[in-house]
Amino acid sequence: MKILVGIKRVVDYNVRIRVLPDGSGVDTDGVKMSVNPFDEIALEEALRIKEAGNAEEVIVISVGGDECQQQLRTGLAMGADRAIQVQTSEPLQPLSVARAFLKIVEREDPGLVILGKQAIDDDNSQTAQMLAALWDRPQATFASKLELNGSSASVTREVDAGLETIEVDLPAVISVDLRMNEPRFVKLPDIMKAKRKPLEVISLDDLDVTVDGQLGISQFTPPPQREKGIMVDDASQLLQELKNRGLL
Amino acid sequence: MSRILIIAEHDGATLNISTSKCVTCAQAIGGDIDILVMGQGIDAVAAEAAALDSVSRVLAVNAEHLAAPLAVNLAAEVVGLSADYTHLVGPSTTFGRDLMPRVAALCGVNQISDIMEVSSAESFKRPVYAGNAIVQAEPANGTKVVATVRTASWKAAGSGGSASIEQRGASGSAAAHTRYVGLSSEGGERPDLQSAPKVVSGGRALASEENFELIYKLADKLGAGVGASRAAVDAGYCPNDMQVGQTGKIISPDLYIAFGISGAIQHVTGIKDAGTIVAVNKDPEAPIFEIADIGLVGDLFNVIPEIESQLG
Numbered sequence: 001m002k003i004l005v006g007i008k009r010v011v012d013y014n015v016r017i018r019v020l021p022d023g024s025g026v027d028t029d030g031v032k033m034s035v036n037p038f039d040e041i042a043l044e045e046a047l048r049i050k051e052a053g054n055a056e057e058v059i060v061i062s063v064g065g066d067e068c069q070q071q072l073r074t075g076l077a078m079g080a081d082r083a084i085q086v087q088t089s090e091p092l093q094p095l096s097v098a099r100a101f102l103k104i105v106e107r108e109d110p111g112l113v114i115l116g117k118q119a120i121d122d123d124n125s126q127t128a129q130m131l132a133a134l135w136d137r138p139q140a141t142f143a144s145k146l147e148l149n150g151s152s153a154s155v156t157r158e159v160d161a162g163l164e165t166i167e168v169d170l171p172a173v174i175s176v177d178l179r180m181n182e183p184r185f186v187k188l189p190d191i192m193k194a195k196r197k198p199l200e201v202i203s204l205d206d207l208d209v210t211v212d213g214q215l216g217i218s219q220f221t222p223p224p225q226r227e228k229g230i231m232v233d234d235a236s237q238l239l240q241e242l243k244n245r246g247l248l
Numbered sequence: 249m250s251r252i253l254i255i256a257e258h259d260g261a262t263l264n265i266s267t268s269k270c271v272t273c274a275q276a277i278g279g280d281i282d283i284l285v286m287g288q289g290i291d292a293v294a295a296e297a298a299a300l301d302s303v304s305r306v307l308a309v310n311a312e313h314l315a316a317p318l319a320v321n322l323a324a325e326v327v328g329l330s331a332d333y334t335h336l337v338g339p340s341t342t343f344g345r346d347l348m349p350r351v352a353a354l355c356g357v358n359q360i361s362d363i364m365e366v367s368s369a370e371s372f373k374r375p376v377y378a379g380n381a382i383v384q385a386e387p388a389n390g391t392k393v394v395a396t397v398r399t400a401s402w403k404a405a406g407s408g409g410s411a412s413i414e415q416r417g418a419s420g421s422a423a424a425h426t427r428y429v430g431l432s433s434e435g436g437e438r439p440d441l442q443s444a445p446k447v448v449s450g451g452r453a454l455a456s457e458e459n460f461e462l463i464y465k466l467a468d469k470l471g472a473g474v475g476a477s478r479a480a481v482d483a484g485y486c487p488n489d490m491q492v493g494q495t496g497k498i499i500s501p502d503l504y505i506a507f508g509i510s511g512a513i514q515h516v517t518g519i520k521d522a523g524t525i526v527a528v529n530k531d532p533e534a535p536i537f538e539i540a541d542i543g544l545v546g547d548l549f550n551v552i553p554e555i556e557s558q559l560g
């Protein structure tokens with residue numbers, strides 16, 4: 001079985017975001033870029049499945065400009081066997097990304113597609129569900145545990161009410177949550193090895209993906225700031241303050 | 249005029265408050281509002297939905313294969329009804345976030361996630377980058393709006409309405425490839441985190457599951473719900489459904505009290521809409537003090553017992 005893992009290049013989660021004064025976006029100039037943390041977890045899970053002897057090949061895929069090759073190389077250094085870049089200079093939204101993934105899915109015929117549950121830039125949380133819909137296959141979102149049983153998988157999902165378990169037949173699309181695993185660290189020799197692993201570049205046009213229905217996204221603004229608070233010295237002052245505000 | 253269909257969230261017995269918040273958002277969009285209730289044995293839930301203010305009709309689809317909230321089965325029903333509507337709206341809870349993108353893809357549109365403000369029937373504000381930027385999102389020309397509503401941004405609708413309830417047959421059938429096994433919930437008797445007016449929350453500083461009892465005890469005394477940071481959940485001090493933040497729950501209680509939480513942006517984005525934020529942390533430089541309305545520098549292991557003894 002092959003496993004396909006999506007990798008998105010995003011502003012690193014430690015960076016304090018600054019909105020550009022003209023409202024056209026956020027400042028990414030000289031800002032550290034990384035693999036979306038959820039995608040690292042997705043890749044880690046795929047690698048563990050392969051290491052347990054339940055998959056032959058792990059393929060990482062990213063849709064974006066050539067700069068995303070950096071993140072694909074990180075994926076290869078973590079242990080993916082090969083990488084595919086679907087090349088486009090346009091920032092694509094989830095539906096178009098799902099359509100591009102579907103084209104690759106049709107070509108590669110994976111048993112599992114594992115994606116992050118959301119990307120920490122757009123916070124959309126859509127791509128996995130959309131791919132599953134277009135592919136007409138099961139979706140198991142927000143997964144914290146994945147157990148393969150031959151041609152099906154038992155998935156534990158983190159939902160608002162607790163932990164839900166569902167069973168899905170393969171092939172299926174999984175979106176992973178934070179507690180699925182802890183991704184491995186990349187070691188220097190692996191980075192060297194990754195340089196020799198295959199990275200295929202396919203243009204979005206060659207895949208014949210329709211890009212339509214993109215939302216208009218404009219007017220980036222910083223969020224409203226909360227007013228500066230006060231400091232109290234001890235528990236009794238705190239309770240007094242809460243009483244004064246009618247909160248106790 | 250807009251015709252809005254809200255997809256109801258419920259547990260089979262009662263309507264989730266997220267649905268009522270979707271109604272308030274739909275009122276801001278303006279137009280005709282219908283609610284779709286799918287499940288098995290859902291008469292009581294449908295009646296609750298019909299009582300929400302400014303709802304025209306409740307469509308009740310009662311079928312065995314809709315008893316469990318599997319997105320694949322629910323999406324087929326929503327899409328079957330979608331032709332009559334300009335807007336399909338669900339909550340940004342895990343229920344809605346699982347279901348609505350599947351619906352959007354089948355309708356051939358991108359989804360507008362987490363509506364926090366309605367500018368017009370076709371223009372919405374939503375947060376990106378863990379709430380560190382807000383953008384204006386608009387559907388492509390003439391396309392259907394499929395959206396989730398950021399529940400923390402909206403108040404619950406009143407329930408003085410009396411919409412009609414129409415029974416509809418299911419248009420789809422059970423997808424054989426996906427099977428529901430079950431839900432394990434540690435929820436218990438405490439107020440629901442997402443709707444509790446008061447929330448007491450604990451972070452990594454609690455240092456053990458036993459110590460986290462301090463948080464539960466204080467919460468019970470205050471009649472509050474209980475939240476946690478990711479670090480506390482990851483370390484196993486408390487269950488996952490308590491996580492507050494970018495990748496947990498986004499909440500808006502009147503009062504949020506954080507003990508031993510540093511205030512990482514991923515956490516803070518989950519509490520920005522709280523009325524009053526109280527932070528207790530032994531580090532005066534902790535970033536949580538930048539957003540706290542009331543800060544107290546101190547050791548939580550001293551402060552919590554002091555609060556309790558003074559509450560009597």
Ligand SMILES: Cc1cc2nc3c(=O)[nH]c(=O)nc-3n(C[C@H](O)[C@H](O)[C@H](O)COP(=O)(O)OP(=O)(O)OC[C@H]3O[C@@H](n4cnc5c(N)ncnc54)[C@H](O)[C@@H]3O)c2cc1C
Pocket residue numbers: 013037038120450451452453476477478479480491492493494495496497507508509510511512513514515528529530531534546547548549
């Ligand atoms: C992709 C991604 C998503 C994330 N999503 C979330 C999310 O949804 N929610 C979330 O919370 N985090 C999330 N995080 C994690 C986040 O970045 C922080 O790591 C986390 O919030 C830290 O939790 P904490 O404040 O409990 O722990 P710490 O940052 O370790 O802070 C502990 C605090 O306790 C204080 N302290 C220690 N002892 C005491 C004492 N005795 N009395 C009083 N104070 C004390 C310390 O001064 C410190 O400020 C996410 C991270 C990533 C990368």
